[in-house]
Amino acid sequence: MMMALKLARAAAGSGRATRRGADKIAWFNLSAKASGGRNASMNTWLVENTWLVEALGYIAAAINIFVYVSNSMVPLRIAAIFANGLFAAYFCLKGVYPLFLLNCALMLVNVWRLRQLQHLIEAMRLATQGDFNLDWLRPFMRSAHIPAETSLYHKGDLAEEAYVITRGAVELPELGVTLGVGALFGELGLFTDENRRTASAVAVGETELFCIKYSDVLQLAAQNPRFGFYLMRLMVQRMQNNVARAQARAEKD
Secondary structure (H helix, E strand, C coil), X not given: CHHHHHHHHHHHHHHHHHHHHHHHHHHHHHHHHHHHHHHXXXXXXXXXXXXXXXXXXXXXXXXXXXXXXXXXXXHHHXXXXXXXXXXXXXXXXXXXXXXXXXXXXXXXXXXXXXXXHHHHHHHHHHHCCCCCCHHHHHHHCEEEEECCCCEEECCCCECCEEEEEEEEEEEECCCCEXXXXXXXXXXXXXXXXXXXXXXXXXXXXXEEEEEEEHHXXXXXXXXXXXXXXXXXXXXXXXHHHHHHHHHHHXXXX
C-alpha cells in the first residue's frame, strides 16, 4: 500500500514537472516568434529604406571630410559630434555594433572637448576685461624682502624674474611711475631682445615681493591661457602709457 502511494506521488510530481517544462517551452516559442516578427519587420523596413541608411553613411562621411579640413576648433568639434552621431546610427542599422559603440564613445569625447573649448573661450574673454587675480600664482613664487631705497635691478640688466608687490611700493625712475600692492612688473624683460630690463626698479620704503622665474611664467601661460592673455593686455597697456608719456614730453618741448 505504501509503495503504491509513493509511486502515485512520484507520478504526480513528474506530471507537474512535465507541465512546467511544457509551459517554459511554449513561452520560449512565443518569445522567439515575437522576436522573429520584430526582426522581420525591421529587416523589411531596412530593405524598403536602404537609400535612407546609405544616405546617413554618405552624409556622415561628408561631414567627416569637413572635420579634417576645418581650421576652426569650435565648428570642427560640432561637425565631429554630428558625424559621430550619424555614423553611430548608420552602423547600428547595418548591425555593425563594434563601430556603433566606437562612434558613440567618440561622440561623448567630442562633446566633452567642446565644453572644454567653450570654457576656455569664456576664460579668455574674461581675461580681456578687468584685473586678473594673481593669488593662484603664489604656490609658484618665492617671497622676498626688499629694504627701503634698494634697487631691484637697473635698466639694461639681464632679466630672469617677474615680481608681484605684496607690501610697499616700487618706483620705475625712467618712466616716472610708482607701482603699488598687487602690481605685476618685470615681465617685459621676457619679451625684449636678449631679455634685458627696459627700466630700473627701486623699492619705496620697506617692500615685500613675490618673485617668479620666467621659465615658470612661460609654463603657466601655456597651462592657463587666461594668464597669457592677461600678460598680453598688461604689455599693451604699458606700451600705450609709454607712448602717451612720450607724446606729453614732446608737447612740453
